[in-house]
Amino acid sequence: MTTAITVKDVTIAYRKKPVVQEVSFTVPEGKLVGIMGPNGAGKSTLIKGILGLLPLVSGEVSIYGKPYKSQRKLIGYVPQRESVDWDFPTNALDVVLMGRYGHAGMFRRLRAYDKEFAYACLEKVGMADYAKRQISQLSGGQQQRVFLARALAQDAHVYFMDEPFTGVDAATEKAIVLLLEELKSQGKTVLVVHHDLQTVNEYFDWLLLMNIRKVAFGPTSEVFVPDNLQEAYGGKLLFQKSAAYNAQ
Amino acid sequence: MDFLLSVIQDPNARWVIAGCFLLGISSGVLGCFAFLRKQSLMGDVIAHAALPGICLAFMLQGEKNTMLFMLGALGTGLLGTWCVHSIVRHSRIKSDTALGIVLSVFFGFGTVLLTGIAQTGAANQSGLDAFLFGKAASLVQADVSMMATTAGILLVLVLLLFKEFKLLCFDSNFGRGLGFPMGILDAMVMLMIVLTVVIGLQAVGVVLMSAMLIIPPLAARYWTEKLSRMVLISGIFGAISGVFGTIISGFVPKLSTGPVIVLAAAVLFLFSMLAAPRRGLIVRQVERMRVRRRVAEERASREAERARVPYGGAVSKGGDA
Numbered sequence: 001m002t003t004a005i006t007v008k009d010v011t012i013a014y015r016k017k018p019v020v021q022e023v024s025f026t027v028p029e030g031k032l033v034g035i036m037g038p039n040g041a042g043k044s045t046l047i048k049g050i051l052g053l054l055p056l057v058s059g060e061v062s063i064y065g066k067p068y069k070s071q072r073k074l075i076g077y078v079p080q081r082e083s084v085d086w087d088f089p090t091n092a093l094d095v096v097l098m099g100r101y102g103h104a105g106m107f108r109r110l111r112a113y114d115k116e117f118a119y120a121c122l123e124k125v126g127m128a129d130y131a132k133r134q135i136s137q138l139s140g141g142q143q144q145r146v147f148l149a150r151a152l153a154q155d156a157h158v159y160f161m162d163e164p165f166t167g168v169d170a171a172t173e174k175a176i177v178l179l180l181e182e183l184k185s186q187g188k189t190v191l192v193v194h195h196d197l198q199t200v201n202e203y204f205d206w207l208l209l210m211n212i213r214k215v216a217f218g219p220t221s222e223v224f225v226p227d228n229l230q231e232a233y234g235g236k237l238l239f240q241k242s243a244a245y246n247a248q
Numbered sequence: 249m250d251f252l253l254s255v256i257q258d259p260n261a262r263w264v265i266a267g268c269f270l271l272g273i274s275s276g277v278l279g280c281f282a283f284l285r286k287q288s289l290m291g292d293v294i295a296h297a298a299l300p301g302i303c304l305a306f307m308l309q310g311e312k313n314t315m316l317f318m319l320g321a322l323g324t325g326l327l328g329t330w331c332v333h334s335i336v337r338h339s340r341i342k343s344d345t346a347l348g349i350v351l352s353v354f355f356g357f358g359t360v361l362l363t364g365i366a367q368t369g370a371a372n373q374s375g376l377d378a379f380l381f382g383k384a385a386s387l388v389q390a391d392v393s394m395m396a397t398t399a400g401i402l403l404v405l406v407l408l409l410f411k412e413f414k415l416l417c418f419d420s421n422f423g424r425g426l427g428f429p430m431g432i433l434d435a436m437v438m439l440m441i442v443l444t445v446v447i448g449l450q451a452v453g454v455v456l457m458s459a460m461l462i463i464p465p466l467a468a469r470y471w472t473e474k475l476s477r478m479v480l481i482s483g484i485f486g487a488i489s490g491v492f493g494t495i496i497s498g499f500v501p502k503l504s505t506g507p508v509i510v511l512a513a514a515v516l517f518l519f520s521m522l523a524a525p526r527r528g529l530i531v532r533q534v535e536r537m538r539v540r541r542r543v544a545e546e547r548a549s550r551e552a553e554r555a556r557v558p559y560g561g562a563v564s565k566g567g568d569a
Binding site: 048051052053069072073075077079083084085088089090091094095098101102104106107109110134150154 | 284286408409411412414415417418419421422423424425426427428469472473474475478
């Protein structure tokens with residue numbers, strides 16, 4: 001099986017304190033991988049480190065066997081929704097078009113094809129009717145779907161999504177799940193920072209449990225077990241533990 | 249009226265108007281990016297920080313030399329932005345405090361130098377006074393051609409890098425993920441803002457220059473939901489206030505141009521805030537009143553309905569009785 005992502009001994013620190021320490025794992029192509037852990041476990045930080053948005057103190061990341069920098073066009077990214085100001089003067093289609101900027105390159109204008117492509121991406125997340133809507137007038141779930149469409153517009157092989165399920169309504173959650181399935185069926189690899197322990201088994205093939213250090217990594221059925229959860233979440237997980245038992 | 253006549257007859261007055269037109273456009277356009285990056289006050293720091301640079305340039309040269317003044321302003325202006333950045337990065341001080349510190353310290357130093365120059369009796373100090381509150385009348389052809397060149401370069405850069413700047417303002421992390429050199433683009437926008445401030449200093453003055461970066465974009469935001477249009481409208485607003493402010497200030501002898509230009513921009517802003525379609529206060533108020541009336545009417549008709557069928561409502565709800 002082809003290896004999509006290799007993360008080797010990655011350590012990331014804000015100032016002196018490591019937030020992610022010596023994390024290593026290898027993701028085969030075509031997997032839906034959940035990244036889980038308590039608040040402050042370094043999940044988002046790890047993703048940002050892999051994407052080169054934060055400097056690595058040590059370690060290396062490769063995508064399809066090559067260093068990250070030469071593989072940018074293979075990578076799609078869905079940041080946390082709160083990371084931008086939604087009162088920006090632009091509409092939904094325009095935001096999705098940003099996903100095409102990388103293909104156009106510096107100084108170049110987008111082509112008509114890019115617009116069609118972006119529109120098709122909006123359609124895929126069920127937002128085609130909102131293409132011309134000002135982004136501040138979208139609901140939280142709709143904004144999240146616009147972000148997903150923008151990542152789709154990147155036409156990548158590997159996707160990183162930072163908490164796409166946080167604060168969205170049921171319709172959006174369903175749309176995201178369908179999208180994940182579709183990406184998987186196309187052989188794409190997706191890493192998703194996730195919070196909800198109840199849905200882990202349902203959504204993800206593989207799981208990375210972490211709390212600054214890696215706790216466990218592998219197929220969900222092997223990783224999502226009480227001992228691992230206890231180690232990742234510590235004493236904070238008394239009643240969620242039963243969810244894991246039920247899940248087995 | 250003399251002034252209007254002189255505009256037509258006097259070539260120098262035409263240069264003055266052209267200069268204010270150019271600085272209005274470029275500050276309106278660049279101001280949009282500062283505004284959307286929530287760095288509007290950076291313009292204020294740059295402008296105030298320019299004063300010591302101008303004074304130092306004067307002390308070196310001993311006479312008015314616009315080119316040298318501009319270089320001095322550019323130097324200390326950039327130093328000011330660098331100070332703000334490094335204070336924020338290397339200490340726990342928040343950016344609003346850092347802006348305040350740098351602005352006041354640089355302006356204080358500039359004022360000391362200015363007073364010093366005045367006391368040494370350096371005769372030709374008149375050129376320096378213009379930089380406090382702006383004196384468009386002091387613009388000569390050489391100044392205007394320098395402004396035109398700079399403004400032209402700035403506008404072409406905005407045109408070429410429009411999508412990159414948009415990405416920088418909206419989601420710079422995503423842009424970095426796409427492989428765009430966001431750090432360089434960020435520095436470029438900053439430098440372009442500094443240049444805009446520098447070319448506006450002589451006409452608007454260090455004290456009020458930042459208003460030209462803040463007010464036109466703010467007014468333009470009311471009229472559109474599209475960045476390209478906002479930039480265009482803001483440029484036009486900037487140009488209008490530049491030109492009208494200059495003409496109006498020309499009617500009153502000894503009136504500085506800067507304050508009048510800023511007031512002209514403020515009038516445009518007030519008008520936009522009130523009268524803009526959709527975002528304007530008047531339209532919003534009318535909409536609110538309409539909704540209120542509709543809700544009231546609906547309730548009235550519902551109550552009339554209930555009065556006609558005495559027990560219907562209660563039975564269907566199955567609870568009141």
